[in-house]
Every structure is written in C-alpha cells, then in structure tokens.
Amino acid sequence: MTPEAARALFPVLDRLAYLNAGTFGPLARDTVASVDEELRSDLEKGRFGRAYFEQMLGRRTETRAALAALVGAEPEQVSVTGSTTDGCNIVLAGLDLGRDDEIVTTTEEHFGLLGPLHASGARVVAVEPDAEAIAAAVTPRTKLLALSQVLWTTGKRLPVQELREQTGVPVLVDGAQSVGAIPVDAAGLDFLTISGQKWLCGPDSTGALVVADPERLRVARPSYFSQIGYEHSGSFEPAEGAARFDPGWISSATLAGLLTAVALRPDWAFERAAERSARCRELLAPLVDVVPGGATLVAFRHDDPPALVARLWEAGVVVRDLPGTGLVRASCGWWTNEDDLARLVAAL
Amino acid sequence: MTPEAARALFPVLDRLAYLNAGTFGPLARDTVASVDEELRSDLEKGRFGRAYFEQMLGRRTETRAALAALVGAEPEQVSVTGSTTDGCNIVLAGLDLGRDDEIVTTTEEHFGLLGPLHASGARVVAVEPDAEAIAAAVTPRTKLLALSQVLWTTGKRLPVQELREQTGVPVLVDGAQSVGAIPVDAAGLDFLTISGQKWLCGPDSTGALVVADPERLRVARPSYFSQIGYEHSGSFEPAEGAARFDPGWISSATLAGLLTAVALRPDWAFERAAERSARCRELLAPLVDVVPGGATLVAFRHDDPPALVARLWEAGVVVRDLPGTGLVRASCGWWTNEDDLARLVAAL
Numbered sequence: 001m002t003p004e005a006a007r008a009l010f011p012v013l014d015r016l017a018y019l020n021a022g023t024f025g026p027l028a029r030d031t032v033a034s035v036d037e038e039l040r041s042d043l044e045k046g047r048f049g050r051a052y053f054e055q056m057l058g059r060r061t062e063t064r065a066a067l068a069a070l071v072g073a074e075p076e077q078v079s080v081t082g083s084t085t086d087g088c089n090i091v092l093a094g095l096d097l098g099r100d101d102e103i104v105t106t107t108e109e110h111f112g113l114l115g116p117l118h119a120s121g122a123r124v125v126a127v128e129p130d131a132e133a134i135a136a137a138v139t140p141r142t143k144l145l146a147l148s149q150v151l152w153t154t155g156k157r158l159p160v161q162e163l164r165e166q167t168g169v170p171v172l173v174d175g176a177q178s179v180g181a182i183p184v185d186a187a188g189l190d191f192l193t194i195s196g197q198k199w200l201c202g203p204d205s206t207g208a209l210v211v212a213d214p215e216r217l218r219v220a221r222p223s224y225f226s227q228i229g230y231e232h233s234g235s236f237e238p239a240e241g242a243a244r245f246d247p248g249w250i251s252s253a254t255l256a257g258l259l260t261a262v263a264l265r266p267d268w269a270f271e272r273a274a275e276r277s278a279r280c281r282e283l284l285a286p287l288v289d290v291v292p293g294g295a296t297l298v299a300f301r302h303d304d305p306p307a308l309v310a311r312l313w314e315a316g317v318v319v320r321d322l323p324g325t326g327l328v329r330a331s332c333g334w335w336t337n338e339d340d341l342a343r344l345v346a347a348l
Numbered sequence: 349m350t351p352e353a354a355r356a357l358f359p360v361l362d363r364l365a366y367l368n369a370g371t372f373g374p375l376a377r378d379t380v381a382s383v384d385e386e387l388r389s390d391l392e393k394g395r396f397g398r399a400y401f402e403q404m405l406g407r408r409t410e411t412r413a414a415l416a417a418l419v420g421a422e423p424e425q426v427s428v429t430g431s432t433t434d435g436c437n438i439v440l441a442g443l444d445l446g447r448d449d450e451i452v453t454t455t456e457e458h459f460g461l462l463g464p465l466h467a468s469g470a471r472v473v474a475v476e477p478d479a480e481a482i483a484a485a486v487t488p489r490t491k492l493l494a495l496s497q498v499l500w501t502t503g504k505r506l507p508v509q510e511l512r513e514q515t516g517v518p519v520l521v522d523g524a525q526s527v528g529a530i531p532v533d534a535a536g537l538d539f540l541t542i543s544g545q546k547w548l549c550g551p552d553s554t555g556a557l558v559v560a561d562p563e564r565l566r567v568a569r570p571s572y573f574s575q576i577g578y579e580h581s582g583s584f585e586p587a588e589g590a591a592r593f594d595p596g597w598i599s600s601a602t603l604a605g606l607l608t609a610v611a612l613r614p615d616w617a618f619e620r621a622a623e624r625s626a627r628c629r630e631l632l633a634p635l636v637d638v639v640p641g642g643a644t645l646v647a648f649r650h651d652d653p654p655a656l657v658a659r660l661w662e663a664g665v666v667v668r669d670l671p672g673t674g675l676v677r678a679s680c681g682w683w684t685n686e687d688d689l690a691r692l693v694a695a696l
Contacts, residue, residue: 012394024395032391036384043380046360047372047545047552048666050658082430082553083596089569093441107580115570118582126580197395197597204395204599205430205553221437221569222463232455232474234466248431249545251552310398318396 001266007335009264010201017317017340022152022177022297022331025201027261034260035203038253052252059255060225060246066262067194067208071179073186076241079209080250084176085112087193087209088146089119090245091172093220097122101143104134104169108153109146113174117146131159138167145171149178153322155297155329161188181296181333183270186210191217199296199333200265202258206250214242223248269334276341277332283345284330291327299327315347349614355683357612358549365665365691370500370525370645370679373549375609382608383551386601400600407603408573408594414610415542415556419527421534424589427557428598432524433460435541435557436494437467438593439520441568443492445470450489452482452517456501457494461522465494479507486515493519497526501670503645503677509536529644529681531618534558539565547644547681548613550606554598562590571596617682624689625680631693632678639675647675663695 010026012018018026045052064075081087093116097103101122105114106129117124122143127133129151138145145167147158155177164171170190178184179192180199186192189212196206211217219226219238225246227236238244266272277296284290288300302308305321305328312319317340319330330344358374360366366374393400412423429435441464445451449470453462454477465472470491475481477499486493493515495506503525512519518538526532527540528547534540537560544554559565567574567586573594575584586592614620625644632638636648650656653669653676660667665688667678678692 011392015392016394018394018396020394020396026394027391029391032387035387039380039383042552043375043377044359044363046364046366046368046374046666048366048368048668049661083571085571085596089571093569105582109580111570111572111575111578111582111584114578114580114582115572115574115584116582118578118584119566119568119570124581124583204390204601205597218467220467221441222459222467223431223433223437224459224463226463227459230459230462230466232462233472234453234459234462234464235472236459236463236466248433249553253552313397318394320396 003272003337006266007337010335013335015316017343019330019332019336019340019344020318020320021199021333022329023198023320025198025333026335028201028264030264031201031203031257031261035253035257038251038256042253056252056255059252059259062259063255066259070262071184071186071192071194071210073210077210077212077214079211079242079245081207081209081247082205082250083112083207084174084193084195085116086207086247088113088116088172088174090209090221090247091191091217092116092120094218095120095144096218097143099123100141102139102141103144103146104137104142105146106134106148108151109148110152110174110176112176113146113148129156129158131163134163135166138169142169145169147171148174148176149184150181150295150297152177152297153325153327154291154299155293155295157294164188177295177297181273186212196258200258200261202261203254206254206258209242209245211242211245214244219244221247266334272334273332276334276336280330280332280341283341287345287348296332297329298332299329301326302328312344312347315343317344317347319344351620351685354614355685358683361683363664365688367678367680367684367688367692368666368668369547369681370677371546371668373546373681374683376549376612378612379549379551379605379609383601383605386599386604390601404600404603407600407607410607411603414607418610419532419534419540419542419558421558425558425560425562427559427590427593429555429557429595430553430598431460431555432522432541432543433464434555434595436461436464436520436522438557438569438595439539439565440464440468442566443468444566445491447471448489449491450487451492451494452485452490453494454482454496456499457496458500458522458524460524461494461496477504477506479511482511483514486517490517493517495519496522496524497532498529498643498645500525500645501673501675502639502647503641503643505642512536525643525645529621534560544606548606548609550609551602554602554606557590557593559590559593562592567592569595614682620682621680624682624684628678628680628689631689635693635696644680645677646680647677649674650676660692660695663691665692665695667692
C-alpha cells in the first residue's frame, strides 16, 4: 500500500486537513463498514445465539492478539477496555494504595490518569516531566510511577523503561499518545494503557490495558468476563490472564471495527508518522514557537489558542488547543500528507 | 401506535419468536438508523469540532432526562454508564466498605452485582430471595442491602422500597430486569442501576445509575466527565449531580441510538408487557412447571435446559437457560404477540 492509497482509506481527509488523532483518529471507510455490517446483523438476526456469543468472544481473543503484537506483549497480558482512563482506574483500584503510599507523576498528565491517582487515596507527588526530577522524587514510600510515555501537551517523550529500571518502582504508563503513534515495547513496564480511538483509528470507547503479571493485581472492578465460576458471596475464580480485568461488554460490532482499523495499518506506519511529524516541525519553525517534542504531536505557543483553533477550523484545518497551557497542538499520522501541512501553514 | 405497528419496528421479530429481552432487547430499525447516521457523520466529517462535542454533551443531558423520567428521578440524579455492572461497581467502590461491614444480598443475584459486592471487601451475606429472610439478616454491621428488583432467574419481584424503609439500611437496587419491563419508582431507593440494552432495546453497552444523593457518594472511579476543574495532584472539583460518576466516553452515535429506542416506547408498554407475560404463563402452565414470578420473565423447569434451548432455537424460538438452576427463561415484552407465544408452545 502506498501512502496515497493508505490516505484514501479515510474519507474525512478528502475535505479536511485533519490533524487531531491525539483526540480521535480519522475513521477508515472499512472500519465503519465492519461496524455497520455487524449492526445490521444484530438488527435482523437479534443479539443472541451460540454463534453470536462465540463470534464476540473470538473477537475479544483476536483483539488481545492484535494489540499484544503491536506492543510486544503476550495476548494473555492484554485486557480489553473502553479507554485509557478505564485502564488507569483498574490498576489504581487494584493496587489498594492508601494515605501512607506515594505515587510520583508529572505536572503535565491528563485527568484520565490524574483522576484515578487521586481516587486511590495515595499521596500524589507531581513533578516536572523530566527524568531526573521524576527519579529524584522517589522515596521509600513510593509505590508507583504514573507517567505518560508521550505527554499529551508538548508531545515530549519520557524514558519510562529506564525510570522503571533505575528506581525499581512499578510503573503505570499511559500510552494514550504513544501506542500506534510511535514504536512501543511493553517489556519492562508493569502496566500500559492503550487507546483504540486515537492513533489506532478505531471506534469510540475502545482500548486496552497491558498487565505484565495479571496474577499480582487484584481484580477490583469485576465484570462477568472476570470469572470462570463464582459463589453466592461473589467470591470468584478469576479468568485466565488479563481477561480477568475486562471491565464489561463491548459489542461484536465495535470489536470488528477495531480489528479492521488495526489490520489496515501499513508496515511503514511508524516511519511515515515520524517523518511527517518532523516535516510539520520544519514547516512550522519559521512561523511559530514550536515546543520541543519527540513524537507525533507537534505543539506551538500562541497568544490566543482557542481563537486560532477556531480560525483554522474555518479554513478546514483541524487542530486543538490545550486549555491552560497557551499551546496549540497538531497531530501528524501516517495518513498525513504534504497538502495537509501546506494547508496548516497557509492558514497560519 | 397499535401493538402490531409497534411490533413492526423490530425486524428480528419477522423471523424469530424472540423472547430474550432479559439478555438483549430486540433492536428497532430506527434505533440502528440513528446509530448509522452518526457513524457516517463521524466517518465523513471527523470526530471533532465544537458542534460535535456540543451535540455529544447535549445527548448526555437528554439521556439523563429521558431515563430520569422513566423512573421518577431528577436528571441530576442520573449518571450515564455502560451497564448495570458499571453502576454496581461505581457504588461499591464509592462506599468504602471494609471487612467489618456487611452487605445483605440474595442467593439469586447476577455476577454483575455479586462481583462488585465481593470486590468491596465487605462481608457478603447471601440469603434466600425473600423479604423476611432479607430483613432478618440485617445486623448493626449491615451497611447495604444489594438486591435485584426482579430476579434474573425466576422473575420474582422483591419489595425493595419496603425493605429500605423497614430496615433503615441503604439499598442498591439492580434494575437490570425491572427498568423498562415494569413500572419502577426510584423514590426511596439510594442507588438504582438501569440497563439500556435489555428492556429499553438500546444499543450495546448503555445504561445508567440513579444516585439519590450524589454528594454523599465518593467518586471512586473518575473520568474526564467527573470534574469541572482539577489540580496537578488529581484533586478535582466534581461535576454537578450524578454526572460526576459518568465512567467514560460514549459515542454520540450510541447515545442517539439509546434516545431513539426510549422515544419509541409506546405509553401502553408496561400494561402490554404485563398482559403478554401473564398470557405466556397461562399458555405454558399445562405444559411445563412454571415457577412463580411477577414480572416479564417467565421461567420454567426442565430436565435439560441447554438441550431444550438449542431445540427451540432450531424452531426459531429464542429463549435462554440459566446455568446451574435447571431453568429455562422466556422474556415477554410489549412487542411480544400471540404468534410468538404460539410458536413457543408448539415447539415445546
């Protein structure tokens, strides 16, 4: 598949310079067709029957395999969730931390991570998103590092594996802006969240949680999928592997859409996304104050980000502002072409 | 709308005697069309823009209002969830119970309730699903009654309001088999879960949680929707009302589908469903051992439920077995007609 053929998968790119996969990826025609086909079957054949349930379970298994392959994990380490927030909540609830425990995080995390940290009851220590500052904040009370692999603000990358190794503290990695955007290796990471709807271009409310050692995390939010047998008291025998953390039903249609989206990714996706992001930085550098970053998010400073975002929107260029930061953010994917970037530059 | 016109909304009823709303309701053509329309818009226009987000938020507000109206609650008391399991987990995590606390439940609850009870760490006391037995199990340590309003096994109704009043213990009511099936009044109930995909005939992964007093339950599983402002530590100012418990993103398409499904319900829905269920019992009584029950689930004993369910499936009659109980269950809705019941009887 050539870059131009790949691009033609996404109808939204026909009309817009869509540079916002950091929020939602573009949807491919085939992805929506997969969802549609299943919905039509549900409508006409009903949502029941052995074949129906077997297909749904099979798609869960396929989803585990596809996402595991993407990050170098085992399928048994993958829980199929609805979002990265879901994943963060599952981990924090299961760790049973208390007020005497500390979590080290950064001052530039998304609420999807911060909310669960706060809800855990542990003391949250937020430091500058810098490897030295993070390592220096670790104390004997630190039970978890909770870090984005790529910051949603500036796109800066954090050396999560190295920090895990250096500090010896378990790490929860928010992969919302890394998985699907840059090569990610789950090896050495205790917990890794994945978003299906951003860089993987999947349907809404899809995602995953990779748990290196499922046996060692308590199932704090059980669903029917968590168990293979239970007592009247609710005490249960957990399902094998990370499937025990699956937080609930996901329609066969949604799973089919996610699988199609992942299967459509060309092998040159990472290389091309990196090249496009570098090109975006290069084109923007003479025009605006681009902040340093090493992934597929390109952020730059502006006096009035909401006004600029609205003005670019009028010009058919989709970027977003990051409230409270003075930053505007453009997301470059493997589908981004020179014309998209030219439109951004022209509109600026 | 006449019963026959209402029935024609559901294509699956053209081919099957679909008696399984207790698992998944039939989908109406208009419900799927609403989902499809939004999906197409997401495909072509992208999932972004002020209008896009405002529409999504507006649909959340409409969903709260529609479901509140159905159970006599205020919209501010309704959290939009993905399932009844979601609702149970949100409540149990937020109550912060421990090993010294007790929860009284019944021996016929679904794992979607039991799992969260167990995960809470409290002692779970399961008694026969009988009002006297439930009241008798309450001790000074009892912090919660956790009860189905209609048992998913036999369809028996439990007097949840009366038990709340009599014992003075807060009650979590699993409304999976009641809301949409029989008239339900949330008044006097501390927590009530709603399924969108069963008796309301909505899309997969839809539901709600009614919280009588949102200020008094801790937000244990925060999502971006939970807050209207937050600190670096994750400490946050909660959103108004039960919206603070909203566990995550739900696509505008899914919300549109649920709203369409709820709007399609005729005003005679409850009356007709009750009449159809009574008729089903009447027709089955001479043939099989029907167990007592007072709602829209009709359960009967059989020597080999899985074999019977498979045989009925071959005959185009969709019912389910209830593993471990020796029961087969038929769900009768306002869309069920005489022909559906005649097919069930003939196949038996």
